[in-house]
Amino acid sequence: MQARATTPEAVEAKREAILDAALALFAERGYHGTSVPSIAKEAGVGAGTLYRYFEAKETLVNALFLREKERVLQHVMDGFDPSAPPRDQFHHFWSRVVAYGRERAESFRFLEHHHHAPYLDDSSRALESQVRDLAATIIAQVQAVRVFKPVDPQALITVVWGSVVMLMKEHYTGGCPLTDQLVQQTEDLCWEAIRL
Amino acid sequence: MQARATTPEAVEAKREAILDAALALFAERGYHGTSVPSIAKEAGVGAGTLYRYFEAKETLVNALFLREKERVLQHVMDGFDPSAPPRDQFHHFWSRVVAYGRERAESFRFLEHHHHAPYLDDSSRALESQVRDLAATIIAQVQAVRVFKPVDPQALITVVWGSVVMLMKEHYTGGCPLTDQLVQQTEDLCWEAIRL
Amino acid sequence: MQARATTPEAVEAKREAILDAALALFAERGYHGTSVPSIAKEAGVGAGTLYRYFEAKETLVNALFLREKERVLQHVMDGFDPSAPPRDQFHHFWSRVVAYGRERAESFRFLEHHHHAPYLDDSSRALESQVRDLAATIIAQVQAVRVFKPVDPQALITVVWGSVVMLMKEHYTGGCPLTDQLVQQTEDLCWEAIRL
Amino acid sequence: MQARATTPEAVEAKREAILDAALALFAERGYHGTSVPSIAKEAGVGAGTLYRYFEAKETLVNALFLREKERVLQHVMDGFDPSAPPRDQFHHFWSRVVAYGRERAESFRFLEHHHHAPYLDDSSRALESQVRDLAATIIAQVQAVRVFKPVDPQALITVVWGSVVMLMKEHYTGGCPLTDQLVQQTEDLCWEAIRL
DNA sequence: CATGAATGAGTGTTCATTCAT
DNA sequence: AATGAATGAACACTCATTCAT
Numbered sequence: 001m002q003a004r005a006t007t008p009e010a011v012e013a014k015r016e017a018i019l020d021a022a023l024a025l026f027a028e029r030g031y032h033g034t035s036v037p038s039i040a041k042e043a044g045v046g047a048g049t050l051y052r053y054f055e056a057k058e059t060l061v062n063a064l065f066l067r068e069k070e071r072v073l074q075h076v077m078d079g080f081d082p083s084a085p086p087r088d089q090f091h092h093f094w095s096r097v098v099a100y101g102r103e104r105a106e107s108f109r110f111l112e113h114h115h116h117a118p119y120l121d122d123s124s125r126a127l128e129s130q131v132r133d134l135a136a137t138i139i140a141q142v143q144a145v146r147v148f149k150p151v152d153p154q155a156l157i158t159v160v161w162g163s164v165v166m167l168m169k170e171h172y173t174g175g176c177p178l179t180d181q182l183v184q185q186t187e188d189l190c191w192e193a194i195r196l
Numbered sequence: 197m198q199a200r201a202t203t204p205e206a207v208e209a210k211r212e213a214i215l216d217a218a219l220a221l222f223a224e225r226g227y228h229g230t231s232v233p234s235i236a237k238e239a240g241v242g243a244g245t246l247y248r249y250f251e252a253k254e255t256l257v258n259a260l261f262l263r264e265k266e267r268v269l270q271h272v273m274d275g276f277d278p279s280a281p282p283r284d285q286f287h288h289f290w291s292r293v294v295a296y297g298r299e300r301a302e303s304f305r306f307l308e309h310h311h312h313a314p315y316l317d318d319s320s321r322a323l324e325s326q327v328r329d330l331a332a333t334i335i336a337q338v339q340a341v342r343v344f345k346p347v348d349p350q351a352l353i354t355v356v357w358g359s360v361v362m363l364m365k366e367h368y369t370g371g372c373p374l375t376d377q378l379v380q381q382t383e384d385l386c387w388e389a390i391r392l
Numbered sequence: 393m394q395a396r397a398t399t400p401e402a403v404e405a406k407r408e409a410i411l412d413a414a415l416a417l418f419a420e421r422g423y424h425g426t427s428v429p430s431i432a433k434e435a436g437v438g439a440g441t442l443y444r445y446f447e448a449k450e451t452l453v454n455a456l457f458l459r460e461k462e463r464v465l466q467h468v469m470d471g472f473d474p475s476a477p478p479r480d481q482f483h484h485f486w487s488r489v490v491a492y493g494r495e496r497a498e499s500f501r502f503l504e505h506h507h508h509a510p511y512l513d514d515s516s517r518a519l520e521s522q523v524r525d526l527a528a529t530i531i532a533q534v535q536a537v538r539v540f541k542p543v544d545p546q547a548l549i550t551v552v553w554g555s556v557v558m559l560m561k562e563h564y565t566g567g568c569p570l571t572d573q574l575v576q577q578t579e580d581l582c583w584e585a586i587r588l
Numbered sequence: 589m590q591a592r593a594t595t596p597e598a599v600e601a602k603r604e605a606i607l608d609a610a611l612a613l614f615a616e617r618g619y620h621g622t623s624v625p626s627i628a629k630e631a632g633v634g635a636g637t638l639y640r641y642f643e644a645k646e647t648l649v650n651a652l653f654l655r656e657k658e659r660v661l662q663h664v665m666d667g668f669d670p671s672a673p674p675r676d677q678f679h680h681f682w683s684r685v686v687a688y689g690r691e692r693a694e695s696f697r698f699l700e701h702h703h704h705a706p707y708l709d710d711s712s713r714a715l716e717s718q719v720r721d722l723a724a725t726i727i728a729q730v731q732a733v734r735v736f737k738p739v740d741p742q743a744l745i746t747v748v749w750g751s752v753v754m755l756m757k758e759h760y761t762g763g764c765p766l767t768d769q770l771v772q773q774t775e776d777l778c779w780e781a782i783r784l
Numbered sequence: 785c786a787t788g789a790a791t792g793a794g795t796g797t798t799c800a801t802t803c804a805t
Numbered sequence: 806a807a808t809g810a811a812t813g814a815a816c817a818c819t820c821a822t823t824c825a826t
Contacts, residue, residue, distance in 0.1 A: 048809065508763075
């Protein structure tokens, strides 16, 4: 039995525990490969309790997607200096993403694996395009000061984001170790690609 | 009812039909999200028939992985001219990959989604590392003639492959249309990244 | 719907209900001829519930085998007087076995039918040989006091046990009614066979 | 492909081959544990061919039961001398049954295992009671000349038949080796049981 | 006539979800 | 509010039977 401390904090803590458990399992085994009872067990709650916090497995995965997407965004943007030189801004972005992928591997893997999964709902998708729009805006500004090449911002996003994602993916699958040198070289390559 | 043509061609055709059905569904819903009966239905055969061609669901996904991996390799390598200038070679590679991803979207998505999945067997993994080795070899040659930057070949692979994969992924999820201009610009960006 | 009484008694009762249902069906149709859903239905529980109590069909049949084997042993040994004259002891054995076979026909048939079945596990087999050893020990004692014929104890077991089993089998298959006279006469015949 | 020699002999030979295959498999794995294709394979015929000889799996098992029941009867009765002394007749019976159980273990096991199985039809059951009646008649004759005890013939049958069956069963399950001494002693015990 | 590829109902088993406690 | 036993539909897979060849 559990104490019945129904303070908002305790409720939130349990919600987070469930999301944490789900994150670990979804990242490891995927959405369809993870059973709801196993999430409940990992979270240390009863299977029925989970349904007091999330209407269904799908609701849970969407809530998790939102939480993690916001988390990575916050992490990457944290400490971003709008007035710093673009090369420094780019380095900040790159190293923050890599740090996140290293420290919060489950989150990063989960987000990549569940990108545009059919069970994600509109709000999850909305956040995805919101992030993209934000990126496009920032890029346009840097293009305006003739630091980035004057191409479709989407091309720049594709190269940079595709490269970091691939870098981390190879790391997770054990394809190659994520050495500081590799991180550095990939960053430099990308910078060469996008800078004017 | 189905014709019972027992010619090797007919047998092969049915095997291919099952693989095609599996490809469409695995690409759309993933391995665990796809039921064997749904594959059989899509292929227009009985559920039991599938098991005459593949021992188990896992056997099927591995056979499919091998077929598609070989298919994409063949497609990309087709017409490759070892004596052409590196820039032309790169353009050949890029446009062949994009063409494959356009024409055989399911195959491309399936391969990306099932990269290093835990149900892939040794031969599937062997093929994966074989492809990687081939790429590393080619890259090393181009580096030797001082056309690519003298960095870890893995960094070059990461940027180029990460970029095409992201390019196609965005196309599939409807994030942005795959215009000729975007394809062209991304290719150019990548070339800038890797060339000395 | 079912009450959700989580008392140990209620849990045990459901476990027993499943074992009872399995007993009836295994006795009637055999192990391979009985489907798990049919057991669940007979027990009045859902198919999934059965798997909360028994890991697999094989686990269930072994648990049942142990329960019934111990039950018949207990029943036969109940009231056995080690100091009574051998003829009385034999009568006790005989009438207890026949009574068990009458009252618990399904149990008797199940045990005979599943004797040495390939899906029985080590503990089931251990119990079988334990029973045999007990019988051999008792027989040897009676032989020592020159009441049973000085032959291989196995010969005595074979005749006595073979006779009761056949007596009950004929009863079950409707071959002949199990009259008191027949029971009595068969007992006497067996006694004649084994006594010195 | 197979020669199309549709002589009655060839037809009969194929029928027998199927029955032989079924005997081996039913004896080993039981009725429900044996698949029809496995019988066809063992018999060296196509699965469809089997259905030209037997309407269904049930028809096959019944035909097999009749064949084997008649076979054991014939074997036991072969060489029986109606004018021989009863003890010699009994020895003949006993040794013929044991010999059959030794030489045709599959047949013996099949018959015992399928005694009164729910899928046996009326003609199989009719043969069973026919055999019992024959036995009862013979026994009555021997009782008339005051050689067997004047009890219900069923009691005599039960003890004798129950004993041989148990003797063979223990042999098959590896419970104890079927030594000549054990066979001899069991025979003697049974004779003691039934003789006046 | 003989075949074996094809079938789909049925198997043992799992799991998202509910609800009595 | 929290639980976890219970459920039954759905899963991967098998097999008795059919029928085009």
